[in-house]
Amino acid sequence: MREQLVTDFDKIISDSNFSKKDIELKRISLDKFIEDGFPTKKKEDWKFLDINRAIEKNIGELDFYNDYSFQNKIDTSYFVKGLEHNKIVFINGRIEKIDFKSEDSNKIEIIEESNLSNKFNNINSLINLNNAFANKNYKINVKENYSLKKPLIVYHLTSNKIYKKNINLRLDFKLESNSSLRLIDYFEDDSKDNFINIFYNFDLEKDSSLKNYKIDHKDNKNVKYSFNNIDQKENSISETFILSSGSSFFKNEVNCDLNGKYSSAFVNGIFKLEDFKNHEIKTNINHLTENTKSYQLIKSVLGEGSKAAYQGKISVNSIAQKTDGYQLSKCILLDKTSEFNAKPELEIYADDVKCSHGSASGSLNEDSIFYLMSRGINYEQAKELLINGFLLDVIEKITDSETKNLIKNTLGLKE
Amino acid sequence: MLKINNLNAKIDKKIILNNFSLNINPGEVHAIMGPNGSGKSTLSNILSGKKGYDVTGEILYENKNLFELETEERAHKGIFLAFQYPLEIPGVNTNIFLKTSLNAIRRANGEKELDAIEFLNLVKEKAKNLKFEEEKLNRQLNVGFSGGEKKKNEILQMSILNPKLSILDETDSGLDIDALRIVADGVNSLRKKNNSFLIITHYQRLLDYIKPDFVHVLINGKIIKSGGPELALELEKKGYENFN
Known part of the structure; x- marks a missing residue:
């Protein structure tokens, strides 16, 4: 793999016009990745989803070079209907469109970043890989006191033109004070056997609000990793919702630094898996100052040899008094072949805090199924009613009603 | 309508029903009274197709072998069980459940499914007759309902589905006098030439x-004795223990 990495990296550098300093930083990240390789089970954080094995077993040799000189045709039939929105369209990792037509143009600034920061070196080896290979870095600034009128949908589209490729995406968002953004990540894959590595960084200034909804629903045989780093100032709110369902492998990681007083973070999610899929949500919520709040609710429905894991960590700094931290996961296992792992971690160094966690797994209640069937509803439909009912309360946590409806429709939940 | 011949039922080798026979004709109302553990609920479970019993004997419903029908098919053919303990189903809206149920049965019988408005008109009327608060229909099925409300909800479902054979499993237990009267009125209003009832209860009330x-x-x-309504009064007086 080492040679492949070095050759592919050199090709990318010769294709692009990165500054000398960027190239230097990229090379440091590359060297670090070469040293560490893909994370394996040996690392505690990766013991539930061994991405190294997933790639070896499902993809084999990866190609790290992507030729971004050709434009891809955008198939608008993929766009979400009935919801007016702004767009960023990635096709096979290449940015094809940035469209903020619905907004005041002087309130949103889009910067093609060249100056890489080394702030994110060594979070883990996949971020190093991303730093080394990401093609273009865009930074989106939402100006102070501005709330986007429409949500922004980032389309992650892939076509069958790519196969056994590694794609690295990077976006930066800055929400200036008292601004707000609704961001939907929408995954649609027509490709297979690729490894897609996404890294977002968010800076939330005072009183700003971020809602990030990730929708991975369409069945596909890709391996994905997504890392959200969210840095929060005073009184800012972040809400993350993850619908984790479509890909063969998907690990979503959310790191939230609650740096400002009265800031809060909500991370909710659904695993709906079958067919030997293996997904994970890992959160790190760092309560770094007083009077901050976090809430996490994860619900899973697993069948047919699928596996899901939820590693939720709440860290409370010694000065972070009056912290309120909560996490809960619940799982329905549809058969004996599926597996759910929960690893809640509370690391508390302050004494005046309220923190709790819980996790429960079980099977569908046969008596409930009998009750529904005795009313003429067949087994499959009864099962579906119970599953949808089980998932409903986490969907109800979505505070944006348009997105809530989109996700309900995606899951086939009827009003 | 329903012919039960020499029905035996066991759970884990424990005999629960022992050569049980019963014949219900269209339009008849039968009451089965018995003490705790006499097999009353097992009978209603077997009639509606609950799994987990070893069964021998014969049950004919409209001259067909009932054991060949799945639970939902029995419902399609007009069998309804009002549960002794109606289940709470979190996240499932009562109205949606009722509509899904009614339309599943209509579909199976080749009838046109009701649209949202037709359904709401029907359910409103039935709820009103049973003094069932309409607002509850928009809540999760039986979640947070009182015991009486759950039982009323069973009768509401029965009146919407309009079954041919209704089995009421201790529907009266947990009801206050007013609720009992409303439930009874609901049942009486469904009594027709072709609708039969099997009422399972402890009490004569x-x-x-x-x-x-x-x-x-x-x-x-x-069944150790059968008779007319006067049998219930006799039973009430003597108690089960001295009854033979």
Whole structure:
């Protein structure tokens, strides 16, 4: 793999016009990745989803070079209907469109970043890989006191033109004070056997609000990793919702630094898996100052040899008094072949805090199924009613009603 | 309509029903009375197709072998069980459940499914008759309902589905006098030439309001005596223990 990495990296550098300093930083990240390789089970954080094995077993040799000189045709039939929105369209990792037509143009600034920061070196080896290979870095600034009128949908589209490729995406968002953004990540894959590595960084200034909804629903045989780093100032709110369902492998990681007083973070999610899929949500919520709040609710429905894991960590700094931290996961296992792992971690160094966690797994209640069937509803439909009912309360946590409806429709939940 | 011949039922080798026979004709109301553990609920479970029993014998419903029908098919053919303990189903809206159920049965019988408005008109009328608060229909099925409300909800479902054979499993237990009367009125309004009822109860009380054609005494999985409504009164006086 080492040679492949070095050759592919050199090709990318010769294709692009990165500054000398960027190239230097990229090379440091590359060297670090070469040293560490893909994370394996040996690392505690990766013991539930061994991405190294997933790639070896499902993809084999990866190609790290992507030729971004050709434009891809955008198939608008993929766009979400009935919801007016702004767009960023990635096709096979290449940015094809940035469209903020619905907004005041002087309130949103889009910067093609060249100056890489080394702030994110060594979070883990996949971020190093991303730093080394990401093609273009865009930074989106939402100006102070501005709330986007429409949500922004980032389309992650892939076509069958790519196969056994590694794609690295990077976006930066800055929400200036008292601004707000609704961001939907929408995954649609027509490709297979690729490894897609996404890294977002968010800076939330005072009183700003971020809602990030990730929708991975369409069945596909890709391996994905997504890392959200969210840095929060005073009184800012972040809400993350993850619908984790479509890909063969998907690990979503959310790191939230609650740096400002009265800031809060909500991370909710659904695993709906079958067919030997293996997904994970890992959160790190760092309560770094007083009077901050976090809430996490994860619900899973697993069948047919699928596996899901939820590693939720709440860290409370010694000065972070009056912290309120909560996490809960619940799982329905549809058969004996599926597996759910929960690893809640509370690391508390302050004494005046309220923190709790819980996790429960079980099977569908046969008596409930009998009750529904005795009313003429067949087994499959009864099962579906119970599953949808089980998932409903986490969907109800979505505070944006348009997105809530989109996700309900995606899951086939009827009003 | 329903012919049960020499039904035996076991759970884990424990005999619950023992050579049980019963014949219900269209339009008849039968009451089965018996002490705790006499096999009353097992009978209603077997009639509606609950799994987990070893069964021998014969049950004919409209001259067809009932054991060949799945639970939902029995419902399609007009069998309804009002549960002794109606289940709470979190996240499932009561109205949506009722509509899904009604339309599944209509579909199976080749009838046109009701649209949202037709359904709401029907359910409103039925709820009103049963003094069932309409607002509850928009809540999760039976979640947070009182015992009485759950039982009323069963009768509401029964009146919407309009079954041919209704089995009421201790519907009266947990009801106050007013609720008992409303439930009984609901049942009486469904009494028609072709609709039959099997009412399972401990007490004679319910039978003051719903007049049965036949009363059967079930002890240790077997009917030991059958008669008219007067049998219930006799039973009430003597108690199960001294009844033989």
